[in-house]
Amino acid sequence: MNLIEQLARELNLKASNVEAAVKLIDEGNTIPFIARYRKEATGGMDDVALRALDDRLSYLRNLEQRKEDVILLIDAQGKLTPELEQQIRKATQLQRVEDLYKPYRKKRMTRAQKAREAGLEPLANMIIMQASAKGSALDAAAAYVNEDAGFETPEAALAGACDIVAETVAEDPECVADLRAFTHNTADIVVEATNADEATPYEPYYNYDEPLRKIPNHRVLAIDRGEREGKLRVRVNVDASAATARLGARWPRRCGVFAPVFDAAIADGYKRLMAPSLEREARAKLTVRAQTEAIDVFAKNLEGLLSARPVRGARVLALDPGYRTGCKIAVMDETGKLLDHSVVYPTKPRGDVAGTKRELARLVKKDRVNTIVIGNGTASRETEEVVSEFIAEQAPDLRYTIVNEAGASVYSASELASQEYPDLDVTVRGAMSLGRRLQDPLAELVKIPPQSIGVGQYQHDLDQAELARTLGYVVEDVVNRVGVDVNTASASLLSYVSGITSTVAKNIVAYREENGAFADRRELKKVPKLGPKAYLNAAGFLRIAGGKNPLDATSVHPESYPVATEVLKRAGVSASELERGGIPDIEKRAGSVAELAEQLDCGILTLIDIIDELKKPGRDPRDDAPEVVFNRSALSIDDLEPGMELKGTVRNVVDFGAFVDIGVHQDGLVHISKLANRFVKHPSDVVRVGDTVNVWVEKVDRDRKKISLTMVQGK
Structure with missing residues (x-):
């Protein structure tokens, strides 16, 4: 090939x-x-x-x-x-x-193998070839009796030969391929409860069947989980008579004394040898298909989350809500540096609302806070109400938003967090992580294992190695698309840069701490273990702001500096213009791209990229993402009524719809059928994590705390 x-x-x-x-x-x-x-x-x-x-x-x-x-x-x-x-x-x-x-393939001793060793293969070939014989099949088998091998009678010899025939039929590659397709196209998945009287989340599947080829992936994963937990029994139901007839039709027309023997062997080959393996294989393929799509959805969601727009200039007061242990506070400046930390108790059992408002007022004034961030976990709703009241009463210009806590506890208790902030309590680290997620989602979320971020479905049921591999690629692609400031980035962020290993990332940070900020991309070559190949792969994605060469702050690769310098020269501008925001009209100044590419011996696509970068050097592609939706007054599920229009943020996308944060503690679900006024194959075709969307409340189930939304007005 x-x-x-x-x-x-x-x-x-x-x-x-x-x-x-x-x-x-x-x-x-x-x-x-x-x-x-x-x-x-x-x-x-x-x-x-x-x-x-x-x-x-x-x-x-x-x-x-x-x-x-x-x-x-x-x-x-x-x-x-x-x-x-x-x-x-x-x-x-x-x-x-x-x-x-x-x-x-070498296999354990099968019934057929035992029969072969007893010399019964010629008799099996007679059955397959429908050889003519005098007398009955048993008369022919009498010549193959082998008492020493355990085939002491004609009946035993014939049965042994039939085992060989059954295995031959069941292992024929063309038969296997045909019956595999038949199973896929005609079988049903049949599910029943192990205990029909027990209340479990799997009750919709207690008496359930669906064609194997039509069952959706999220249902496969749910059934698989129910089976693993011992709540469901699952089988693949195939029409055995039709399958056996189909298998028989693949062999020569049967007649003579061996015809019924061959028919019986074919039926045995299907039932005993083919059907179990084909049914297991069908289930396994379903699971692989479902897991593959679930991982793809997870990857798209993660890309949307990592690509969220940073909130620049935010001096953040981050609140990590809790009941008994209180609500942890971390205050950070625009760069994410910790200014203050504290604990307040706005919720039960203490319910110190007045004390909480006093502490908020003190910190907001002292640290010139302009943004409050609240984690969406335990006690989030009650904390949000107090914050909303505080803003209305004392700080009307203050804004707040809710952020997803998923993975924050994983980070705060990690070895990485203890290395970064050895003198801080775990709870303070967690609150800091929430605030920094708003300031720069990408820089903060790379510190958390991607599968712990919680933007998928059934993530704990998936192939963890494949999930980690795929999500790692997503993080790598987003990090390199954005670019990294080599003088401020953490080792976690640097480790996702093209060509940079975790060891080299730590070496970059150590070199920076020992020698001061990098002034030139070429200085990276002095970092231990950062060799020529790593430098080639990484240099264009590592940015140096305010360095010796203004091109170091752009995505122009050092190998293309001569071309970029010549473009600037022909445009009649200095490289220093890049530090003042770029040269928007450089394309007009430099002349025809095609002619320039030929003159500079540079590819047109590469030259276009260089010119685009010189127009807007170091531009962050995340600036094209939707702006964060801030709240100024808290909503409760009790405030919602059908028909109400709201603006929300997509928090998760799954096979059956999208979950949207509309400012109450519970995210609302927009079912796939309500995402657009047309057929939608998958929700990710319409929305992605981080999108800002207009929704209408369709139904509110206050007892079960479920909110149904629609993105199609009047639907």
Whole structure:
């Protein structure tokens, strides 16, 4: 198989671009670097396309290696034929290779294997070939009686031969492929309760069935969880008679004395050997499909959360609510530096509302606070009411918002947090994390394992290794899209920069602390273990503000400095203009891009990127994200009425809809059918985490504290 041609065909890409991308990957270049700085070679593939190519490349390479292994294993048995080798080499799926190998795989002693060792294979071949015989099938079997091997009668010999036939039929790769498709297309998932009288979250599935090919992914994950918890029994229901008839139709027309014997062996082969494995396989494929989509949704949600717009200039008072232990306060300046911390008790059991308002007033005045942040966990609603009253009574110009606490406790108790703030209590670290999530979501959230951030569904049921790998890629892509200030970034943030390992990230911070701020990108080469390849991959994503070279504060890669300098020269402007906000009209000043690219021996795509960066140097792509929605008065679920229009923020997107924060403690659900006035295949096609949306209250269930919303007015 020509891997380059295969990839180009599957991904609908030019073979030359695929070949270049594969070469760059094999040379150790990172996906973010290739996507940003090797556009000419790849035809402008973005990081998503390159990751898809890289994943498929790994699969195809593993497939080719498996083919070679299987061919060698079969050949070692002396059973490899030219036809079989050709079938293996032509396979495009690993499943097909394993199907072809299955009859030759070494296995434990089966009934069929025992019969073969007893010399019953010739009799089995007679059954398969429907050989003519004098007398009955038992008469033919009498010649194969083997008392020493346990086949003491014609009946036992015939039964042993039938075991060989059943295994032969069940392991035939074409039969397996056909019955696999039949199972997928016709089977039902049937679910029942282990105890129908027990109340559990899985009651909708206590007596439930649905076609296997139609069952949605979120339902698969729910049923899987119910089965793991011992609340549900699940089986795959296939029409065994139809399956057996289909299997029988794949063999020569049966007649003569061996016909009923062959029919019985086929039925046994399906029921005993094929059906259980095909049903397990069908369940496993469902789970993989559901988990793959759930991970994809999680990844899209995480990207939206990490890409949220930073709130610059916010002097934040962050509140981490609690009942018995009180509400922890952390006050930070615009850079996230801790100014004050305190504890108040606005909720039960103390209910010190007056004392809380006095402390808020003191801190707001002392530290010139302009923004209050409240975590959305325990006691959030009650704390919000007190904050809202305080603002109305004493600080009408103050604004507040609710932030998601997911993962804050994981960070505050982590080794990283104790290294960053060894003298602070865990609770203060948690409150600081909430405030910094508003100031710079990306810089703060990279300190938390991505799977702990809580923007998916069934995350604890998913393949944790695959989830971590995928979400790690998302963080890496967003970090490199935004760029990192090498003189202020934490080791956590630096570790996601293209080409930078955790060890090198720590070395960068240590070098910075020992030698002072980096003044030049070239100085990065002095950092221990940051070699030439790492520098090549990382340099363009590491920014130095106020350094010796204004280009160091941009996304222009050092390898392109000569081109950028010449562009500035032809435009008649100094590089110092970059420090004053860039040169918006540089394209007009520099002349035709196509001509300039030819004259400077530079690719057009690279030159366009350089010119765009010179227009707005160091521009943060997150500035295009929706602004944070701030509240000035608290709402309660009791304030909501059907038809009420509200502005909210999308907090989570799942298979069946989107959860929207509308300013009350409970997020409201916009069902997938209410996201748009058209068919929506998946909610992520319409909204993503962090979006600001207009919604209308459709239904309020105050007893169950559930809010139904719609994004379609009048629907």
